[in-house]
Amino acid sequence: MAKNNKNKAPEAVSLITLVDKTSPISERYRTIRTNIQFASSTNHQIKTLVITSSGPGEGKSTTAANLAVVFANSGQRVLLVDADMRKPTVHKTFLLSNSVGLSNVLGTELNFNEAVQPSAVPNLYVMTSGPKAQNPSELLGSIRTDKLMQELRENYDFIIFDMPPVVAVTDAQIVASKVDGTMLVVRENVTRKDSLQKARELLTMVNANVLGAVFNGSTDENDQGYYYYGTGE
Ligand SMILES: Nc1ncnc2c1ncn2[C@@H]1O[C@H](COP(=O)(O)OP(=O)(O)OP(=O)(O)O)[C@@H](O)[C@H]1O
Ligand SMILES: [Mg+2]
Numbered sequence: 001m002a003k004n005n006k007n008k009a010p011e012a013v014s015l016i017t018l019v020d021k022t023s024p025i026s027e028r029y030r031t032i033r034t035n036i037q038f039a040s041s042t043n044h045q046i047k048t049l050v051i052t053s054s055g056p057g058e059g060k061s062t063t064a065a066n067l068a069v070v071f072a073n074s075g076q077r078v079l080l081v082d083a084d085m086r087k088p089t090v091h092k093t094f095l096l097s098n099s100v101g102l103s104n105v106l107g108t109e110l111n112f113n114e115a116v117q118p119s120a121v122p123n124l125y126v127m128t129s130g131p132k133a134q135n136p137s138e139l140l141g142s143i144r145t146d147k148l149m150q151e152l153r154e155n156y157d158f159i160i161f162d163m164p165p166v167v168a169v170t171d172a173q174i175v176a177s178k179v180d181g182t183m184l185v186v187r188e189n190v191t192r193k194d195s196l197q198k199a200r201e202l203l204t205m206v207n208a209n210v211l212g213a214v215f216n217g218s219t220d221e222n223d224q225g226y227y228y229y230g231t232g233e
Contacts, residue, residue, distance in 0.1 A: 012092035013062040017069040018121065029063075029070045032183075032214060039181065039211055046211070047153060048179035050083075052163040052172035052203075054195035058187040059216035061089045064162035072124035076157035079116065081127045083161040083175055085136040088129030090162055094119045101130025105148055106139040112151050125156070136164075140174045149178055166199045176208035184210065188217045 017026045040046035051064040061084070068080040081102060082090035091098035096117050104110045105127070112127070119126050133139055152159050161179065163172035176182040182203055186196060196213075203210050 010061075010087040010089045010092075012095075013059075013065055013089060015065060015069060015093065017066045017073075026066075026070070029066045032067060033070045033074065036181065036183075036211065044180070044209075046180040047157070048149065048159045048161070048181075049211075050161045050163055050172060050176045050179050050182040050208070051185060051214075052166045052176065052182065052199070053185040053187070054167050054191055054199035055165045056087075056168070058165070058190055059185045059214075060084075060165070061093070061162050063183070063185050063214050063216060064160050065090065065093050068124055068160050069121055071158050071160070072121050075123065077123055077125070077155075079125045079127060079152060079156040079159045080119075081152075081159060081161045082129040083140065083171065084164045085129045085133050085139070085171075086164050086169070090126060091128040094121075094126050096126055096128055098128040098130065101128035103130035103133040103136075103139065105130070106142060106144050107133060112148055112155075137170050137174065140171050145175070145178065166202050167195055173202050173206050173208070176203050176210075177206035180209060181211045182208045184213045185216050186213045188215065190217075 016023055017029050020026060036046055036049065051060050051067070053060050064080060068078050072078040080090060082088045083102060085103055088098065096119070100115050102115065105112050105115045115130065116125050116127050139145070161175050163175060166172040184196070184199055200210060
């Protein structure tokens with residue numbers, strides 16, 4: 001199993017949903033897709049989704065990328081945005097250039113269209129993080145993010161934001177407050193219970209709609225890999 005090494009450059013993640021569509025793990029991603037679709041109603045459509053977790057290396061990017069693939073497989077026009085401008089990996093996973101991306105759209109007058117690349121997966125488009133920005137939190141908190149969010153909603157059926165950990169920096173909180181739903185990734189034997197609690201508190205504080213948790217790396221065959229918090233609705 002890959003270890004989280006702080007000194008190592010972040011790497012591409014495994015696209016199991018492309019490599020082995022029939023594996024139980026791919027089936028789990030499809031189950032998560034179904035659950036998100038069911039959580040979406042006409043009154044509260046879930047069209048924009050944040051994927052985050054309490055700490056580093058818990059599988060946020062793995063979950064975001066594989067979910068994006070299964071949503072695209074269902075025929076929806078999907079955009080995966082690498083909103084982790086601190087440790088971006090989406091360009092590596094999808095073998096794309098990262099010379100233009102989110103940081104350009106938020107930091108300059110660049111039109112969002114010019115920062116979107118088609119991926120090798122039909123219906124799946126990618127906005128990579130773009131060149132390193134000095135101030136990711138300020139960029140994500142700016143009015144330009146609201147404008148971008150609106151433009152993306154008008155141009156795609158489903159938009160997934162791959163974010164940094166919620167406890168470390170405010171980026172995920174900021175974007176979670178602007179999207180329809182947020183999923184927390186929990187990695188077996190890595191995620192600490194108190195950190196997960198803290199992550200939930202931080203998201204609740206900004207009125208994020210926390211849909212539930214994705215269990216990444218569970219060895220339990222019966223575990224569907226998805227759990228609703230039960231918001232009492
Ligand atoms: N269930 C798993 N089993 C084995 N390795 C995994 C699993 N999930 C993720 N990994 C590996 O662990 C590393 C971290 O995963 P990933 O990049 O998805 O996490 P992350 O939460 O996005 O990390 P970061 O906080 O750095 O953004 C990667 O090398 C990935 O391939
Ligand atoms: Mg990541």
